[in-house]
Structure formats: structure tokens, C-alpha cells
Amino acid sequence: MESILAAFTVCLTLAFLFSELFYRLRYPKVVGQILAGVVLGLPFIRVYFEETFISFVESLADLGVVFLLLLVGTEVRIEELKKVSRKGLLLALLGYSIPLTMGYTLMTILGYSSLTSVIVGICLAITATAITVEILIEYDLLNTDLGFLIMDTGIIDDFFAVFSLALVIGTVQGDGFETLRTLPGEFLTFIIMAYIIGFTILPKAAKMVWKEKSEAAVFSLAIIFGLLIVLLSNSFGLSSVLGAFVAGVIIQLSIKNKREEKEIVESLQIVTFGLIIPFFFIFVGLNFSIVHLFDNIGLIILLAGVALVGKILAANIYGAINNVGRIHAQLIGWGINSRGAVELIIATIALENNLISTTIFQAIVAMAVIASIISPMMFRRTLRKERESGSAIKKEHKRHVKRNVHAKIKK
Template sequence: MHHASDILLTLFLVFVAAQLGAELAQRLRLPGVVGEIAAGCVVGPSLLGWISPDQILPGTPLDVLAEIGVVLLLFSVGLETRLEDLKKVGKVAFLVGLLGVLIPFALGGLWAHGNGFPWGKSLFIAAAFVATSAGITARVLQELGALQRLESKVILGAAVIDDILAMLLLGVVVSLQGGGGFEPARLLVVLGSAIGFIALVGLGGARVMRWNSEWLETPHSAHSPLAIVLAICLGLAWLSTLLGLAAIIGAFLAGMIASETRQQHMLEKQTQPLMALLTPFFFVITGSKIDLAQLASAEALGMLAIVTVIAIVSKLAGGWLGSLSMGRRAATIIGLGMVPRGEVGVVVASLGLAAGVFSDRIYAIIVAMSLLTAMVTPPVLAWLLKRYPASGVVNPGAGG
């Protein structure tokens, strides 16, 4: 058990490292998130060791802060996303989400099986190629003020669909590891519950907030609207985990329904200081989870290069094909926006290691791939967004 003074020192070091990393990245004309992830690699167990391995285990203070940070990030992204905006890109977002899962899963499974893994373990490895990290791309879009572009709406909508399908696939491959096969009926229940949850919260919640948001100001506290919507955010994040979804889906939905209130702009402004404090922890901890020693050989680096190329090309292809109706430039931006794996790939790799499916080397390669896609994508995406003007911008004040 850690002493309070040790925890506070670690929090100080991590936070300062995040600020320095973000500042350096921005001076190099890279998104700040790249510097924060790189800072995590530097201060993590592999290099400086300011963060020890037992400090980033599930349930530790740093892990909890990182989780709260990414929940707040997706909540703030939801605050800038109207339901009507997502409806306009619903069909394209569905295709992007679907193809962005199927193509990486197929190519990842074929690569793993071709490297000698039996099909059961190959499918588990393939699951690490699937889910997009909405947090990484959302941060880049937010930093660039690009959340109102149509491409951004497609990416965010597809990320929700992507997460549902990824969790279902993960449920299948986890079941297969037990040797008893999987239960289609149970997975259908999970799928139905997830879709019902998103529809109920997204449609019903948005309608309630649009109809009357005065009740948010009923308490006497000047910050009551923020306190109430943050409570809704945490509650929906918790409900998401009960349904087998990522907590960030519930947080995003909470922000989206809060965007329908007349207090939207005030909520955005009040959320910024919380994000400035907590969100950097997520990206630094993400970067600290890689064991660089496992990659200290030509064979491991060669395997990492192949895995990373497969991860990038497969997601890019899925996103590009799914959104080609919007034009090639927009499709390229969307495909690239779906590339980062970030924390999702790390989670799958951790499950594989705990289940005995992955060796330490395969685990390190999957985690490194997840982090490389998270670090390589933001600067390229930022360059594309600045180079190409928006093919369409959704008016945040429009009601439909």
C-alpha cells in the first residue's frame, strides 16, 4: 500500500511530465497528445522508472485518475456533438464502424495464424487490432477546433458502433479460450442491450434536455448544472460498463444530451479546468504501459513493424471504403481518424496476458502497436485537417 506522500509525488511527476511533453510536441508543431504519450514512455517503468509497474495496475490511484480523465474527455466531446448532427451521417458512420472492425479483425487473425498461433489464440490477437481509441482522435479534433466538421461527426459516430462490435468480438474470443465455445444467444442479448441503451439515452435523453433544461438550475449552487450533468456522466459511464461497453460511450452520450441544453456553452467553459487537470493522466499512463525491454531485438522490432503496418492499413481501408461516398479527401481523413488503438488495444493485450494467450513479447508488441498508432496518427491527421478545407461543417447552433 502506498503512502499518501508517495502518491502525491507520483501525481506531481506525472502531471509535470505531461505538461512538458505537450509543450515540446506543440513547439515541434505536433498535437499535444503525442508529447503526453511520449512522456509516459519516458517516465514509465521502462526508462526513468518514476512510475512503477504496480502503480498502473487496475484500481490504483493513477489508473483511476486516467479513467476519469478519458471519461471527462469524451464527455466534453459529447458537449460539442448534437444528436441531429450524428443523424445526418448515420449511414456513413455505420459503414465506417462495420468495415473498420471486420477488415482489421480478418487481417490480424490471418497474420497471427500465419505466425504459428492456433485459431483460438489468433482470434484473440485479432481482437486487439479492432477497436478504435475515440479518446486519441477526439483530443486531436478538439485541439484543432475541428469537431464541427462532417468528417469528425462520422468518426465519432463510427467510434460508438466500432466499440459495440469490438466488445461483442472480444466476448466471442474470450468464450473460445474456455474451450466450451460461445453462446450466440447471450451475445445477442448483449448487442440488444447495448443498442437499446444508446437509443434510449441518445434519443430520449436529448428530447428531455431539449424540452426543458431549467431543472438543472433548481439547486441553489451556482455550479448545479455542471454538478448534475457530471453526475449523469459518471452514472452513464457506469451503466456502459455493466452492459459490456467502454465507460467512454456512456460519457460521450452524457455530453451529447447535455449539448441540447441552453447551458451548453457554460458547461463547456466550466469543464475545461477539470480536463486540464485530469485528462493528461490518461495519456501519460497509456504511454507508461509498454515494456521497452521486450522489444530490444531485431526480430521483435521486425514483428512490431509488420503488426503496426497491418493495424494502420486495415483501419484506414475500412474507414476509407465506408466513407468513400463523401469524397476521397474526406474518406482519407475519416479512415486515418479511426486508426489509433490507444487504451483499447492495451486492454485487450492485458486480458490476453492474464489468460495466458500472449507471451510477454507478444503482449509488448500489441501494446507498442497500440501506442504507435496513437502517436503516429495525430500529427498526420492534424496536417490533413489543416491542408484540406472542411467538406462540410455542422452548425453547432442548428437544431436539425
């Protein structure tokens, strides 16, 4: 017990120090937490950790995935979906399909199976938009045409990411085409049951608990509901992450008291980002062997190149369709080029189920780290270039974005 407690403290402390260091260097905290795991995974350090602790970290990592998707679900606003522009939808489709196609084609040419190629393509296609949101806030660009375009793209990308993840897990748990045939019916039944529970039992229970003036009880109720929906999704053969995402959406739709909802989300943020999610990224780092990094350097460069170029190409095609200037199109491209969350979840699940090799997994992790470092840097540089050229980024006064949880996810 004492050894686990000591190792737990060391992991959390190291993750905190690395993430704060990278944050002060104006890079995503995610990169620091992954590197903390890489350091802990070095052979001369890892020997001090018992296997029971590694299993413990893995369990916390699995729980972190559920909490993260629950949080993402609370952020998906139906009213905001109605406001998503056609331009945002077009950019999201281009930004997802082009890197996916390029990644799939590359891996097929290199001789990998169709399933491995699809998984890698999906990992290259997913965007961690919230990293860019922090930069938009920093430069007062959130309530601009550029800010709303990136936010609209992020809303659609959240759905792409969650359902891509559900598809991968369905492939792991199911039986090929038979799973695809029965999945729609199982999903519909699950949604109906989750809806009934969420809109009949949860609001009444929340109202009753709220009268007790206990914020902790309201938060506990939301977590219990979320975990029950996750178990329900598992009983239908669906993924935990899909269940967590649906539970999050239902929580923010069914609880009418906005103060209750705000307190639930804020408490969930603190627990998720302060305690649980760091262990997911530490676990990713533990599975990354820096000793064999240069064995995969060619593949890493190819994947990182495809990931970055794919998004830039998508933004340039979008710019050509909408008569957007070259520099502004590049700015959009770097704005949707961040990585560092759901693609790592997909890669981890695929590795654990032998759908991809350790070599592929390490290349995906390295790609995510490279993209997370390069994209904010290039976004700032391109923004300066656009401002020097005299181009003005238009403010939009009809919509206003609060600095909510979406701006903190995958920071």
C-alpha cells in the first residue's frame, strides 16, 4: 500500500511539474504529461515500480478516458449545433477526410493491413481544437469569424472523434460485418433507455439533492448517472466512451438549473484534469520506448508530415472554395492542426487489442507530440504574418463564446 501511495505521488508530481513547465513555454500541458510518462518508463527508473502499480495506472487511465468523454459530452450544446455554419461543416469534413485518406493510403503503400491503415488514418484526422482555443483567447480572436469557424469545426470534430472511437472499439469487441449489421438497433435501444433514465429520473433526483444545498451530492449524482449509462452501453455491446459521451450530453440537456449544471461541470473539470487524466497521458508515455525511438524515425516523420500537411491542404481547398486568401487559409489550417487526446485513446485501445504494433503506436504518439508543439507555434507565426500584411480579422457580434470547459479540454 505504501509503495503504491509513494509511486502515485511521484507520478502525479512529475506530471504536474512537466505540464506546468510546458504551459509556461506556451505549449500544451498534454505534451508535458506524456513526457513525464516517458521519463517514468525509462528502464533504470521503471524497475523501481511494481507491476501492481503499472496495473493501477492502467485502471486510472481507463477511468480517465470515461471522465474525459463525459466532460466532452457536457460541452456539446444542441443550440450551438444549430448555429454551425456551412463553412464550418465544410472545413470539418475536409479536415477529417483528407488526412484520413492520406494516412490510409500511406499505410497501405507501406504494406500494412486495411484495419491498421484505417486506425492510423483516423488518428491522423482527429483534431484537438481546444488547444487552439487557448491561443484564440490569448490573442482575443475567440469572437471573430476565424474563432467561430474553428469552434464550429471543433464541434463537428468532437462527433467525428467519438464515433470513430466507438467504431474502433466495436471492431475490437464485435464480429466484423455481423457487428455492423446489429449495431444500429443496439444503439437506438441504448439511446431510448438512456433518454428515459436521463429525462425522468435524473432531473427529479438532482432537484431533490439540490434542496439539500450539497454541491458534493449533486456532483456524485452526476458521476453515478454517467457510470450507470456507461454500464448500460456496455450491456448492449457498445463502447464505454460512447456511453460516457451520451451521458454527458444528457446531463447538460436534462438539468434545467444552469447553476447546478455549472457546478457539476466545474467539479468534473477539477477531478478529471487535476487527478485522473494525467494518469492516462502518463500511461501513454509509459508505453512509449524512447530507446527504440530512432528505430521508427522514418515512419514518425511520414506520419507527422501527413498529419500536418493533410490539415493544411484541407484548409487551402476550403480557402479556394470560399475565396479566402492564402495566408488566412494557412492560419485556419494551423488552427485545426493540434493533436493530443482522442487519437491517443484510439491508439492505446488498438495497441491493447493487438490491432496495431508497438512500432505504429509509438509513431502515433510521436506524431501527436510533434503536431501539438508545431501547430501553436506556426499558428502564432502565421497570425503575425497576416497582421503584418494588413489583413483584418473580422469581429462577429451576434455570437459570444464563454470561456468554458471546451477551452480547457486537452490543454
